Amino acid sequence: MKRDVLRKVLVILxxxxxxxxxxxxxxxxxxKQLAGAKNKIPTIPIPAYERFVLPNxxxxxxxxxxxxxxxxxxxYVKYGTLxxxxxxxxxxxxxxxxxxxxxxxxxxFALAEEKELKGxxxxxxxxxxxxxxxxxxxxxxVEALFELLADELRNPEFRADNxxxxxxxxxxxxxxxxxxxxxxxxxxxxxxxxxxxHPYSFYTNYALLSKVMxxxxxxxxxxFYSKTILPDRIVLAIVGDFETEKVKELLLKYFGDWESxxxxxxxxxxxxxxxxxxxxxVLDRPTSTxxxxxxxxxxxxHRFAERIAFLMANRVYGSGMFNCRLMKxxxxxxxxxxxxxxxxQLYEVGGEYYVTTSVRYxxxxxxxxxxxxxxxxxxxxxxxxxxxxxxxxxxxxxxxxPDAYKDTISILDSVxxxxxxxxxxxxxxNEFIQAYNALDAQxxxxxxxxxxxxxxxVVVLVGQKDRIxxxxxxxxYTSYEVIExxx
Amino acid sequence: MRKxxxxxxxxxxxxxxxxxxxxxxxxxxxxxxxxQIYVFExxxxxxxxxxxxxxVGSIDEEKGRTGVAHLLExxxxxGTEAIGKGEIDELITSVGGQLNAGTYYDYTVYYxxxxxxxxxxxxxxxxxxxxxxxxxxxxxYRELEVVKQERRQRVENNYIQSGWEELQSNAFAxxxxxxxxxxxxxxxxxxxxxxxxxxxxxxxxxxxxxVAISGDVDPQETIVLVEKYFGDYEPVEIKRPVYAxxxxxxxxxxxxxxxxxxxxxxxxxxIPRGDHEDLPAIEALxxxxxxxxxxxxxxxxxxxxxxxxxCGGFTTALRIPGYALVYAFGYKEDDLDQIKEAMxxxxxxxxxxxxxxxELEKVKKARLKEIIFGLKDIREFSDMIVxxxxxxxxxxxxxxxxxxxxxxxxxxxxxxARQYFLSKDRYVGYIVPKN
Numbered sequence: 050m051k052r053d054v055l056r057k058v059l060v061i062l063x064x065x066x067x068x069x070x071x072x073x074x075x076x077x078x079x080x081k082q083l084a085g086a087k088n089k090i091p092t093i094p095i096p097a098y099e100r101f102v103l104p105n106x107x108x109x110x111x112x113x114x115x116x117x118x119x120x121x122x123x124x125y126v127k128y129g130t131l132x133x134x135x136x137x138x139x140x141x142x143x144x145x146x147x148x149x150x151x152x153x154x155x156x157x158f159a160l161a162e163e164k165e166l167k168g169x170x171x172x173x174x175x176x177x178x179x180x181x182x183x184x185x186x187x188x189x190x191v192e193a194l195f196e197l198l199a200d201e202l203r204n205p206e207f208r209a210d211n212x213x214x215x216x217x218x219x220x221x222x223x224x225x226x227x228x229x230x231x232x233x234x235x236x237x238x239x240x241x242x243x244x245x246x247h248p249y250s251f252y253t254n255y256a257l258l259s260k261v262m263x264x265x266x267x268x269x270x271x272x273f274y275s276k277t278i279l280p281d282r283i284v285l286a287i288v289g290d291f292e293t294e295k296v297k298e299l300l301l302k303y304f305g306d307w308e309s310x311x312x313x314x315x316x317x318x319x320x321x322x323x324x325x326x327x328x329x330x331v332l333d334r335p336t337s338t339x340x341x342x343x344x345x346x347x348x349x350x351h352r353f354a355e356r357i358a359f360l361m362a363n364r365v366y367g368s369g370m371f372n373c374r375l376m377k378x379x380x381x382x383x384x385x386x387x388x389x390x391x392x393x394q395l396y397e398v399g400g401e402y403y404v405t406t407s408v409r410y411x412x413x414x415x416x417x418x419x420x421x422x423x424x425x426x427x428x429x430x431x432x433x434x435x436x437x438x439x440x441x442x443x444x445x446x447x448x449x450x451p452d453a454y455k456d457t458i459s460i461l462d463s464v465x466x467x468x469x470x471x472x473x474x475x476x477x478x479n480e481f482i483q484a485y486n487a488l489d490a491q492x493x494x495x496x497x498x499x500x501x502x503x504x505x506x507v508v509v510l511v512g513q514k515d516r517i518x519x520x521x522x523x524x525x526y527t528s529y530e531v532i533e534x535x536x
Numbered sequence: 537m538r539k540x541x542x543x544x545x546x547x548x549x550x551x552x553x554x555x556x557x558x559x560x561x562x563x564x565x566x567x568x569x570x571x572q573i574y575v576f577e578x579x580x581x582x583x584x585x586x587x588x589x590x591x592v593g594s595i596d597e598e599k600g601r602t603g604v605a606h607l608l609e610x611x612x613x614x615g616t617e618a619i620g621k622g623e624i625d626e627l628i629t630s631v632g633g634q635l636n637a638g639t640y641y642d643y644t645v646y647y648x649x650x651x652x653x654x655x656x657x658x659x660x661x662x663x664x665x666x667x668x669x670x671x672x673x674x675x676x677y678r679e680l681e682v683v684k685q686e687r688r689q690r691v692e693n694n695y696i697q698s699g700w701e702e703l704q705s706n707a708f709a710x711x712x713x714x715x716x717x718x719x720x721x722x723x724x725x726x727x728x729x730x731x732x733x734x735x736x737x738x739x740x741x742x743x744x745x746x747v748a749i750s751g752d753v754d755p756q757e758t759i760v761l762v763e764k765y766f767g768d769y770e771p772v773e774i775k776r777p778v779y780a781x782x783x784x785x786x787x788x789x790x791x792x793x794x795x796x797x798x799x800x801x802x803x804x805x806x807i808p809r810g811d812h813e814d815l816p817a818i819e820a821l822x823x824x825x826x827x828x829x830x831x832x833x834x835x836x837x838x839x840x841x842x843x844x845x846x847c848g849g850f851t852t853a854l855r856i857p858g859y860a861l862v863y864a865f866g867y868k869e870d871d872l873d874q875i876k877e878a879m880x881x882x883x884x885x886x887x888x889x890x891x892x893x894x895e896l897e898k899v900k901k902a903r904l905k906e907i908i909f910g911l912k913d914i915r916e917f918s919d920m921i922v923x924x925x926x927x928x929x930x931x932x933x934x935x936x937x938x939x940x941x942x943x944x945x946x947x948x949x950x951x952x953a954r955q956y957f958l959s960k961d962r963y964v965g966y967i968v969p970k971n
Contacts, residue, residue, distance in 0.1 A: 448632030
């Protein structure tokens with residue numbers, strides 16, 4: 050009996066001992082010891098490239114990369130939706146879509162089939178300050194890639210049977226946008242920030258877009274095309290497994306005889322609008338089980354001198370990562386939201402700053418208040434950004450930046466964007482790295498304090514109006530405008 | 537130790553076209569406790585991705601407990617006995633790393649992307665939270681609110697997701713696919729921290745996981761580190777719920793009103809599990825029938841008749857029999873019956889007359905391009921290999937699929953069209969504008 054007891058005690062002791070030994074394996078000291086590191090300041094290796102200018106002034110940056118049998122193209126047309134007027138709002142995106150659908154040499158089906166047989170992908174998109182293009186293929190199909198890209202850029206067919214069908218598609222998509230949370234919010238937010246008449250608000254102004262689309266004709270699109278898609282406005286980054294001389298031959302073969310037309314200079318429209326600072330819009334969406342929130346104000350253009358310092362400060366405030374102030378407050382501490390982030394967009398003649406999240410109805414007012422209070426806490430110096438927070442952001446950038454530029458096309462694309470579109474150095478990506486590494490907490494606090502405007506927030510809420518209003522009223526927000534569903 | 541390493545050279549010898557795809561290399565090792573290790577060496581940038589893949593997902597949940605796998609994934613960031621609340625994120629961000637996780641029907645994966653010098657930190661965190669998770673009741677119920685918010689945001693307020701959820705839950709009622717991964721709100725409302733702990737202790741074990749490391753590392757040193765941190769754990773007897781099975785018989789149509797101005801048709805068809813030899817032919821059929829920009833349905837219903845705004849189809853291929861989802865966007869509800877009939881007619885033509893050689897060539901070209909462009913990022917490419925190992929114990933599945941695709945014939949496409957789609961044993965959902 051005693052032996053049994055002793056055996057049991059021994060077993061228990063062994064178990065306890067093993068637990069203690071086991072438990073000691075993972076300790077907070079271990080993790081502290083394993084963590085903590087200052088990452089090296091990276092340098093992005095700019096590839097050897099040739100800037101090849103065709104006689105028609107089309108510019109091509111060409112770099113070899115023979116690691117994989119592929120070829121990739123990124124490119125820009127120096128003409129954006131900024132150049133649209135209310136009478137042709139949305140025309141850029143519509144035209145680019147038609148260009149990628151049919152050409153004078155190939156109808157819709159033939160173009161789609163040939164691209165798929167050759168493994169050629171081509172896409173166009175309209176951005177505020179420029180149009181973007183992207184194309185790729187396996188290197189064996191390099192000639193087909195250039196031939197098809199040239200056909201779409203030079204010979205689009207706007208008189209094909211698809212014109213009316215595409216118009217119908219766009220009308221349906223505008224009607225759909227008026228029913229979905231984020232497009233609904235954007236429609237009121239951008240109009241509030243830029244005004245009804247500025248191009249930066251056109252692409253989310255579905256009422257305007259719906260009015261313009263039926264008035265567009267093949268003649269209007271054709272004329273617009275002839276004034277916008279010109280070789281001397283195009284700049285390409287071309288990377289892949291090829292011989293540079295062969296690519297130059299192909300560029301001359303397919304684009305060399307494309308003549309440029311002299312166009313008059315364009316004066317971009319200034320933003321002549323005073324946003325309704327402090328205003329709250331409540332957009333009714335009857336079946337929403339939570340509220341979508343977008344709040345922000347007008348900001349600077351891309352020349353904003355303190356852009357990099359502000360960017361770093363904003364990462365601390367609202368990067369969307371778990372360690373930013375807004376996530377700590379609204380998700381980790383309060384459990385109100387799944388995600389929340391703040392962003393800035395800087396364009397040629399202006400920009401915007403905004404915070405977005407989705408939040409349950411009983412926390413709407415407190416979420417708005419918290420977003421403003423967290424900004425004020427940094428601005429006023431009550432809770433300044435400390436060196437550790439800034440270090441985390443810089444350390445993250447230093448670690449992850451090489452990953453964002455690990456393929457040659459990403460680097461060459463950045464060279465082209467900065468040198469040809471933004472008027473910066475071709476090596477801007479490395480200048481940017483040096484600039485954020487030179488920052489200290491005092492500087493980013495000063496910049497965030499100077500350029501954050503908690504009193505300016507325009508708030509747009511989408512959801513069941515009664516539930517949103519009830520929560521706003523309960524917390525003292527009595528001034529708001531309710532927009533009925535479908536308006 | 538060195539003898540235990542099995543170095544595998546994977547040569548993608550594609551016979552589709554005359555392009556030789558570069559070699560992908562990885563090192564494999566298994567610990568005595570069953571933990572499998574895959575190491576992919578890639579020195580492109582000084583980073584490493586550490587992943588732990590658990591063979592557990594929403595199909596392993598019991599009735600009335602839906603959403604527990606995903607909720608546990610959230611809980612895994614709340615700390616262990618040694619790591620306090622919020623510190624997992626702080627430790628990784630302190631070294632300039634990133635981390636996240638994802639839950640699917642049949643797996644859950646956690647990852648960190650850190651400077652390669654910090655590999656050991658990521659491994660130690662993953663090892664600690666594999667068996668030592670702390671589930672504090674206060675943190676648990678706050679995190680539960682976050683998950684409910686995620687459900688509202690991603691499913692309830694999205695007309696496609698909420699309609700799809702209703703259709704799938706009807707089609708697969710009483711089976712593991714009878715609910716979405718995030719679970720039902722009523723089940724989340726009654727979830728307890730004790731139940732989540734039981735689920736964790738059952739499934740988070742070395743013999744139910746794969747550690748995958750890809751990036752700027754030495755494979756042999758890496759495996760030594762994995763053994764250092766995971767080697768002491770004992771295997772656990774994994775008990776999964778007994779899977780119910782269902783067989784669609786005939787066509788059932790559900791009308792699903794939502795806030796939308798599109799009319800969207802969804803069709804669910806049953807397909808075999810993801811390693812079945814018919815999967816490449818099924819995926820090729822979907823491309824030829826629907827997905828390609830010059831597909832049969834696009835040509836007939838979009839280009840010629842202007843009846844649809846778009847269409848497509850994809851497989852949800854799992855370690856249990858899954859489904860193919862076919863969809864088409866129409867302009868109005870009244871068109872959907874006609875669209876359905878016209879799509880069926882295009883399928884009938886394929887099943888009876890077969891497909892053209894050019895159509896097969898387009899599929900083969902697309903697969904080849906997808907694989908070669910995928911090799912731009914070995915860290916991403918490795919996911920396909922590891923996931924096949926986790927699901928089917930077959931890391932080479934992708935090679936077999938490529939080989940099968942390269943040999944596909946018109947008869948193969950006809951056969952799968954008849955076997956899986958033509959009988960119309962399916963669930964159809966009409967997501968239509970709500971008044």
